[in-house]
Amino acid sequence: MTEQTSRWRGAIAALFAATLALPAGASPGNGIRIGGTEGRLHPYLELEARWDSNAFFVGNENRSGTVLHVRPGFTLTAPGDLLAVELDARIDWAQWVTGEDTSDLTHLFANASLGLGVNRRGHVGLELTDSFERSPSTSSLTFSSAVVSNRNTLDLAVPWRPGGGALGVTASGAWKLEAFEPYGSCQSDDPLNASCSEQELSDLGYNDLRGGLELKWRFLPRTAAVVEGSYSVRKPNDTTSSREVTGWRAMGGLQGLITPHLAATLKGGWGSASGGGSLGTWLASAEVEWLPTLTTSARLGYVHEWGTDPGNPFALFQIQRIYLDGKMLLAGRWQAGARGQLELIGLESSAGNTTTIRFEPTLDYVFSRWLTAGVGYAYSSRKAKDIPNLPTGFAFDYTKHEVWLKVRGTY
Numbered sequence: 001m002t003e004q005t006s007r008w009r010g011a012i013a014a015l016f017a018a019t020l021a022l023p024a025g026a027s028p029g030n031g032i033r034i035g036g037t038e039g040r041l042h043p044y045l046e047l048e049a050r051w052d053s054n055a056f057f058v059g060n061e062n063r064s065g066t067v068l069h070v071r072p073g074f075t076l077t078a079p080g081d082l083l084a085v086e087l088d089a090r091i092d093w094a095q096w097v098t099g100e101d102t103s104d105l106t107h108l109f110a111n112a113s114l115g116l117g118v119n120r121r122g123h124v125g126l127e128l129t130d131s132f133e134r135s136p137s138t139s140s141l142t143f144s145s146a147v148v149s150n151r152n153t154l155d156l157a158v159p160w161r162p163g164g165g166a167l168g169v170t171a172s173g174a175w176k177l178e179a180f181e182p183y184g185s186c187q188s189d190d191p192l193n194a195s196c197s198e199q200e201l202s203d204l205g206y207n208d209l210r211g212g213l214e215l216k217w218r219f220l221p222r223t224a225a226v227v228e229g230s231y232s233v234r235k236p237n238d239t240t241s242s243r244e245v246t247g248w249r250a251m252g253g254l255q256g257l258i259t260p261h262l263a264a265t266l267k268g269g270w271g272s273a274s275g276g277g278s279l280g281t282w283l284a285s286a287e288v289e290w291l292p293t294l295t296t297s298a299r300l301g302y303v304h305e306w307g308t309d310p311g312n313p314f315a316l317f318q319i320q321r322i323y324l325d326g327k328m329l330l331a332g333r334w335q336a337g338a339r340g341q342l343e344l345i346g347l348e349s350s351a352g353n354t355t356t357i358r359f360e361p362t363l364d365y366v367f368s369r370w371l372t373a374g375v376g377y378a379y380s381s382r383k384a385k386d387i388p389n390l391p392t393g394f395a396f397d398y399t400k401h402e403v404w405l406k407v408r409g410t411y
Contacts, residue, residue, distance in 0.1 A: 030369075031411060039078030039085070043411045046071040046090075050404035055098075062398070065098040065105075073111075084117040094136075105184045107148065110134045127157040136183050141354065141384070141396060142311035146183040147201060151176065168216040172230075179205040180310075203238035204310040223256030226267065234275070234308050243315040245308045247273025251283050263289045271306050279316045279348045281306050295329035307345075313388070316348035335364040335374075352387030354396075356380070371409050378402040 031040035048069040055065035073090025092109040111133050118126035132152045157172040180201040212230030219225060229250040236242035253267030265287045272280040287301035303321045325339035338361040345354045357380065364374035384396040 034076070034078060038080075039076065041074060041076050043074045044072070044090075044408060046073075046406065046408040048404055048406040050402060053401040054398055055096075063098070065096055068095045068097055069093070070095075081121045082119060084115075084120065086113075086115040088113050092135075107136070107183075108134075109136070109148075123161055125159045125161075127155075127159065129153075129155045138180075140309050140311070141314045141387070142204065142309060143180075145196075148181045148183050149178060150181070151178040153177075166218045168214075168218075170214045170216070172212045172214070174208075174210040174212075176208040176210075177206075178208075200241065203236070203241040205237045206242060206310060207235045208308075209233045209235070218256075220256065223254065225252075225254055227252040228267075236310070241312070242310050243275035243277075243312055245273055245275030245315055247271060247279075247306065247308075249283060249305070251285065253285075261291050263291070273306050273308070273316055275308075275315055276312065277316060277348050279306055279318070281318050296327070298324075298326035300324050313349055313352075314347060318346045318348070320344045333366045335366065337362045337364075347387065350386065350388055352385065354382060354384045354387075356382045370411065371407075373405075373407045376402075376404050376406070 031042040033039070034041060046069070048071070049066060050069065051064065051066045053064045054062045055067070070093045071090050073088065076085065076087040078085040089112040090110065092111070094107055094109060096105045111131075113131040114129065116126070116128045118128075130152070132150075134148065134150050136146050136148055138147060138149045153174065153176045155172065155174045157170050159168055159170040161168050182196065182198060182201065210230055210232040212228060214226065214228040217225045229248065231248045232246070234245040236244060249269065249271040251267045251269030253265070255263075255265040255267070257263050265285060267283075267285045269283045270280070271283045272278070282304065283306075284302065284304040286303075287299060289297060289299040291297050301321075301323050303319070303323075305319060307317055307319050308315055309317065321341065321343045323339070323341045325337070327335065327337040329335055338359075340359045341357070343354075343356040345356075347353065358378065359380075360376065360378040362374060362376040364372055366372050379399075379401055381399045382397060387396070
């Protein structure tokens with residue numbers, strides 16, 4: 001065990017011990033009250049063991065593996081009309097357990113999100129959210145094997161609600177910053193790709209800036225007409241490795257309740273983008289959600305729009321996505337859920353396209369207000385077709401099975 005690993009494990013153990021030693025100022029699950037407000041602090045610890053049939057590569061062959069996750073963290077909620085605060089932060093120590101030397105695959109990851117709401121019942125408000133994620137998950141075709149993504153997204157919205165609030169106008173802005181680094185060391189017989197080069201990964205980082213305006217008119221108590229538009233600029237760290245892409249989107253439609261138990265969204269429009277080429281396409285967002293009871297829901301949706309990706313070959317594409325998810329509470333303690341997604345991507349720079357499928361059923365059991373446990377399974381598959389210069393037999397085409405067991409305790 002390295003000295004750095006020992007330090008991180010010691011820090012995690014210390015945080016866990018501090019969580020257990022918190023004063024018993026509230027019953028388990030109620031959290032810690034913040035001063036004389038309604039705010040609550042909830043420390044938690046999550047443990048997960050996950051087996052992955054396509055975890056990593058040795059040479060040009062995929063290998064299975066098991067990773068243990070230790071995730072200490074906390075949530076803070078402080079509701080209020082003048083100022084509302086929501087904070088969630090955790091670290092994730094991912095320790096690989098396999099028969100091979102995978103010390104270079106063991107990493108410290110993290111997630112944090114902060115939300116601030118100001119004057120939510122007034123004529124003019126402010127909504128600010130910031131989220132940071134360090135993870136090995138990225139769907140980009142530019143990387144033919146796993147990379148570590150460090151992504152921060154800042155969103156700012158200023159809603160204006162004149163009169164009785166039937167009409168709402170919201171100006172918004174967003175700034176996304178993403179940087180990449182190698183996930184593990186590369187083998188001598190690995191195909192050459194950006195995943196094996198720190199410099200190329202650094203060049204593929206980018207800033208994405210977006211501004212938008214939304215008009216919403218509630219012509220019925222729970223149904224509204226919506227018109228929205230946005231303009232975005234994606235600025236890469238190195239324009240020789242990635243294209244600078246600018247584009248806009250304009251959509252309009254309806255959203256709200258159809259019946260007391262059925263909600264729907266239907267929007268359509270047009271969008272265009274350019275960057276070493278140009279793309280114009282129709283936009284659509286359609287979703288139906290069924291809520292038969294307070295503990296049961298099902299949702300079906302479809303999205304068509306344009307998107308961007310790091311790297312020149314995959315900078316612009318059209319995307320179609322069909323998704324379905326649902327959840328149900330059984331016998332008061334069992335929470336069953338399932339989600340599925342089919343995603344089709346067509347590249348602007350060639351006739352290439354990809355098809356991605358994912359299906360994920362889960363089952364959780366609530367032992368008490370503060371302790372839950374769950375099991376899950378996920379099947380995912382991606383097929384790439386007619387994309388030039390792809391290394392054969394590598395991670396662009398893959399099939400993956402994942403099985404996990406998770407336990408979470410919340411104070």
